[in-house]
Amino acid sequence: MDDYKFLFKVVLVGNAGVGKxxxxxxxxxxxxxxxxxxxxxxxxxxxxxxVGNEKVxxxxxxxxxxxxxRSITQSYYRSAHALILVYDISCQPTxxxxxxxxxEIEEYASSKVLRVLVGNKIDRDDRxxxxxxxxxxxxxxxxxxxxxxxxxxxxxxxxxxxxxEDLMKQARMTNVPRYDPNSYNVDSSSQESxxxxxxx
Amino acid sequence: MVTLKDAxxxxxxxxxxxxLEKLKLEEESLISELNGMLNQRTYIEDKIKGLSRLMxxxxxxxxxxxxxxxxxxxxxxxxxxxxxxIRQLDLARGNVDxxxxxxxxxxxxxxxxxxxxxxxLDLDYEKGAAxxxxxxxxxxxxxxxxxxxxxxxxxxxxxxxxxxxAASQLRAIVEHKFNEAITNEDLVSVERFFKIFPLLGMHQExxxxxxxxxxxxxGLTADKNLKSAISTPLADKRHSIIYADTLILLFEGxxxxxxxxxxxxxxxxxPGRLLSAVSILQKECDKQVKRIVLEWxxxxxxxxxxxxxxxxxxxxxxxxxxxxxxxxPKDLDIVIGEITLMHFxxxxxxxxxxxxxxxxxxxxxxxxxxKTKSIKTLEQLILNSDLSQCKHDLLSHYLRLEQxxxxxxxxxxxxxxxxxxxxxxxxxxxxxxxxxxxxIRRSISTGSLDGICVIINNACRVLENDYCDILKARLKQGYxxxxxxxxxxxxxxHNSIQQGRLQPxxxxxxxxxxxxxxxxxxxxxxxxxxxxxxIMKEIEGACPNMNTKEQGKLESCLSxxxxxxxxxxxxxxxxxQQLKSTAIKPRVNPWVDTFMNFSHQLSEDELSAYEAGESxxxxxxxxxxxxxxxxxxxxxTNNYELFIQVLTLEVTQxxxxxxxxxxxxxLGGLVLDKEVRSLAGYIVSGTYWSARDQFARLTQIxxxxxxxxxxxxxxxYGNADGAINWRLAPSEIKTVLNLRTDFKSExxxxxxx
Numbered sequence: 001m002d003d004y005k006f007l008f009k010v011v012l013v014g015n016a017g018v019g020k021x022x023x024x025x026x027x028x029x030x031x032x033x034x035x036x037x038x039x040x041x042x043x044x045x046x047x048x049x050x051v052g053n054e055k056v057x058x059x060x061x062x063x064x065x066x067x068x069x070r071s072i073t074q075s076y077y078r079s080a081h082a083l084i085l086v087y088d089i090s091c092q093p094t095x096x097x098x099x100x101x102x103x104e105i106e107e108y109a110s111s112k113v114l115r116v117l118v119g120n121k122i123d124r125d126d127r128x129x130x131x132x133x134x135x136x137x138x139x140x141x142x143x144x145x146x147x148x149x150x151x152x153x154x155x156x157x158x159x160x161x162x163x164x165e166d167l168m169k170q171a172r173m174t175n176v177p178r179y180d181p182n183s184y185n186v187d188s189s190s191q192e193s194x195x196x197x198x199x200x
Numbered sequence: 201m202v203t204l205k206d207a208x209x210x211x212x213x214x215x216x217x218x219x220l221e222k223l224k225l226e227e228e229s230l231i232s233e234l235n236g237m238l239n240q241r242t243y244i245e246d247k248i249k250g251l252s253r254l255m256x257x258x259x260x261x262x263x264x265x266x267x268x269x270x271x272x273x274x275x276x277x278x279x280x281x282x283x284x285x286i287r288q289l290d291l292a293r294g295n296v297d298x299x300x301x302x303x304x305x306x307x308x309x310x311x312x313x314x315x316x317x318x319x320x321l322d323l324d325y326e327k328g329a330a331x332x333x334x335x336x337x338x339x340x341x342x343x344x345x346x347x348x349x350x351x352x353x354x355x356x357x358x359x360x361x362x363x364x365x366a367a368s369q370l371r372a373i374v375e376h377k378f379n380e381a382i383t384n385e386d387l388v389s390v391e392r393f394f395k396i397f398p399l400l401g402m403h404q405e406x407x408x409x410x411x412x413x414x415x416x417x418x419g420l421t422a423d424k425n426l427k428s429a430i431s432t433p434l435a436d437k438r439h440s441i442i443y444a445d446t447l448i449l450l451f452e453g454x455x456x457x458x459x460x461x462x463x464x465x466x467x468x469x470x471p472g473r474l475l476s477a478v479s480i481l482q483k484e485c486d487k488q489v490k491r492i493v494l495e496w497x498x499x500x501x502x503x504x505x506x507x508x509x510x511x512x513x514x515x516x517x518x519x520x521x522x523x524x525x526x527x528x529p530k531d532l533d534i535v536i537g538e539i540t541l542m543h544f545x546x547x548x549x550x551x552x553x554x555x556x557x558x559x560x561x562x563x564x565x566x567x568x569x570x571k572t573k574s575i576k577t578l579e580q581l582i583l584n585s586d587l588s589q590c591k592h593d594l595l596s597h598y599l600r601l602e603q604x605x606x607x608x609x610x611x612x613x614x615x616x617x618x619x620x621x622x623x624x625x626x627x628x629x630x631x632x633x634x635x636x637x638x639x640i641r642r643s644i645s646t647g648s649l650d651g652i653c654v655i656i657n658n659a660c661r662v663l664e665n666d667y668c669d670i671l672k673a674r675l676k677q678g679y680x681x682x683x684x685x686x687x688x689x690x691x692x693x694h695n696s697i698q699q700g701r702l703q704p705x706x707x708x709x710x711x712x713x714x715x716x717x718x719x720x721x722x723x724x725x726x727x728x729x730x731x732x733x734x735i736m737k738e739i740e741g742a743c744p745n746m747n748t749k750e751q752g753k754l755e756s757c758l759s760x761x762x763x764x765x766x767x768x769x770x771x772x773x774x775x776x777q778q779l780k781s782t783a784i785k786p787r788v789n790p791w792v793d794t795f796m797n798f799s800h801q802l803s804e805d806e807l808s809a810y811e812a813g814e815s816x817x818x819x820x821x822x823x824x825x826x827x828x829x830x831x832x833x834x835x836x837t838n839n840y841e842l843f844i845q846v847l848t849l850e851v852t853q854x855x856x857x858x859x860x861x862x863x864x865x866x867l868g869g870l871v872l873d874k875e876v877r878s879l880a881g882y883i884v885s886g887t888y889w890s891a892r893d894q895f896a897r898l899t900q901i902x903x904x905x906x907x908x909x910x911x912x913x914x915x916x917y918g919n920a921d922g923a924i925n926w927r928l929a930p931s932e933i934k935t936v937l938n939l940r941t942d943f944k945s946e947x948x949x950x951x952x953x
Contacts, residue, residue: 043749072654
């Protein structure tokens with residue numbers, strides 16, 4: 001069963017109710033469960049995907065958005081290979097909180113971590129954050145950017161596949177998929193450039 | 201003419217002949233057919249005879265069959281008649297039954313209406329309620345129909361009205377009496393009227409009022425308990441966990457109430473009603489838990505502690521080591537213990553509640569849809585309760601404090617690091633792993649898998665960053681070789697003493713520090729493995745029913761700890777390389793280089809003189825022995841093995857180099873071969889791993905130099921019987937052969953390898 005070559009940890013963060021659990025459910029199970037209760041602590045899912053001819057195992061950590069679970073969720077930042085920061089395009093406050101989330105990522109995550117900004121719920125017609133605003137924010141902070149809809153399954157597969165491909169490329173460059181926050185100097189330059197390129 | 205005729209005749213004759221032949225054949229076949237028929241004749245006759253015998257029987261049968269048909273028709277007719285009769289009978293019986301029921305109802309109605317008033321007057325509410333219950337269990341529409349069918353309507357209607365009046369009267373009385381009993385705290389009456397409610401069709405009201413009553417009782421006890429907790433003197437033995445005690449008193453009280461009243465509810469109200477009872481009690485539970493946690497937070501100054509802790513960690517992470525008031529991790533120990541206890545108890549109570557109500561739903565509600573709905577309501581009740589909120593808050597506090605505790609305690613262990621004489625490792629290893637293990641064990645006692653995972657994650661961080669960094673930093677200081685040239689040594693020493701950094705004998709201290717750090721890293725690898733094994737077992741013991749997802753979560757976090765081993769191995773490798781460049785190379789190289797001081801083109805006399813005296817290899821082995829023995833007891837077993845490996849590699853490589861720079865004759869080669877063998881023998885004997893492999897190249901070189909003549913190579917090369925697995929390339933073999941002064945280079949060139 002464990003015939004995968006790469007194992008990556010992907011952690012989803014963002015305010016409560018932006019649809020992190022729905023994104024994960026959509027990707028791992030193909031479901032959109034309406035009326036989802038708030039996540040307690042962290043949830044953990046696994047999906048193995050094919051990138052090229054290689055099997056890549058994605059360990060997806062779906063964290064609770066509520067403040068009182070922060071001490072739990074923060075402890076997963078350090079070992080993450082990729083962090084997906086999610087906001088709700090129909091809810092301005094979730095976008096306004098992004099700088100706080102970035103501060104937290106800065107403090108707890110490895111500087112090597114691949115960071116992705118996701119605007120979710122594009123199926124809704126009461127959009128409050130124009131796509132350009134999200135794009136701009138992502139560009140300013142060296143993040144990938146993508147808008148998704150977990151409900152309509154828009155861009156969800158692409159989001160995770162892109163992350164898997166990118167992490168694999170990165171791992172190939174450094175040989176071992178390690179997450180050692182102390183040795184980032186070695187390949188930080190290559191990392192930087194791959195960060196700047198954006199999903200098209 | 202004649203001939204023509206003749207010809208004609210003969211033609212005709214021939215035709216006739218042919219016809220005749222045909223006829224003959226036909227005749228023959230006809231005869232055989234006839235014969236066949238003739239043969240069958242008897243058989244057919246028999247059949248005909250048999251058939252004609254059957255004829256009369258058949259006639260009889262036909263007749264009988266006709267008779268049977270008529271009979272069956274008759275039977276079916278009569279049975280239809282019977283069944284219709286039975287149907288009529290059934291209907292009649294039903295009517296009789298209904299009639300009986302109605303009569304019974306009427307009689308009961310009569311009795312009830314007469315009895316109920318008397319019962320109310322007698323204050324026998326049970327009896328009255330029983331009458332009302334009987335009345336309520338009657339089919340009201342049937343009663344109306346009966347009334348229409350009867351002549352004496354007024355009498356019956358009167359009874360109905362009486363009973364209806366009585367019912368509402370009783371309801372009012374019971375409710376009043378119940379409330380009165382509550383105010384008087386008359387437990388017997390409370391229970392008495394609680395049982396009457398369902399008889400009057402007041403299930404919901406009954407549960408609501410009764411549970412509200414229980415609620416106030418629980419509230420009063422909880423108030424008292426909390427007050428006594430707050431006023432508990434500091435000297436009290438249980439002062440440090442008094443709030444956890446208060447919490448458990450509350451939960452035990454609640455559990456007792458549920459346990460004792462569940463049978464009562466089930467008996468008088470039917471199963472499936474526990475959820476509505478529990479939801480009322482949960483309100484009180486929530487209220488009290490909130491109060492207890494609030495008072496606890498005040499008494500233990502939790503907010504202040506959390507704030508200090510997060511400030512400290514922010515300061516350290518931003519690198520400014522200003523002397524803010526740091527909380528001693530030891531001071532947090534007790535309060536952390538109390539939180540785990542409190543959290544665990546909340547967890548246990550939630551589980552208890554879930555188990556109880558689920559069992560009740562399972563028994564009481566049969567309809568699937570209703571059941572799922574009830575289960576969902578229960579889940580929401582637990583999830584959204586203030587109790588759960590408080591539980592989450594407690595866990596959050598716990599995690600913040602525990603993380604701080606672990607970090608600071610490990611830092612303390614590192615700062616207070618000391619080396620007992622005669623020990624290979626220093627105190628920080630045991631201390632650090634003791635602390636990490638303690639914290640993880642404590643997290644297991646919270647009963648929350650999420651909590652356990654966070655502390656494991658934190659342990660990874662502390663070990664991999666803080667702890668490993670210290671070890672690495674110590675190794676980075678290097679292992680002072682002590683072989684510096686004198687001026688340099690003097691300068692270093694002088695500067696250091698001036699700056700007050702170095703004490704005399706400091707080199708020895710730095711060496712010890714280096715070796716101890718290396719040993720620490722080695723032992724830590726073992727400790728990491730043991731730690732993972734132990735906590736895995738403990739968690740399995742504490743959370744026996746993990747699902748695959750939870751299992752995966754845990755394993756993923758634990759694999760983080762295993763990754764610390766990889767980091768430790770890197771550190772050990774780094775240290776060994778340091779040793780190699782300062783302790784091995786500078787010594788081994790000059791020792792091996794003395795090989796060049798000896799001539800390797802010996803005459804017989806020189807050979808015996810050489811062998812009689814102190815040979816090169818004897819001196820080398822002696823020197824190596826001194827070097828190895830100086831490390832043997834101070835290095836841990838694994839590290840010592842690594843040390844020998846590196847040493848061997850260095851010696852063989854250097855040896856090879858000096859051999860390649862020398863020139864040999866036959867006897868010189870012989871001596872070399874002997875010396876290589878004894879060196880290899882010495883090193884192999886002192887280690888567990890196969891050092892022989894590292895000697896392969898050198899041994900092969902010595903073998904070549906020990907040849908009697910060039911062609912001997914063919915015995916060892918290619919498809920020869922004595923062919924060996926060469927570590928030397930063909931060109932290298934030729935280079936080595938060229939070291940023999942007595943081998944002609946043209947002949948060597950001509951060799952085909």
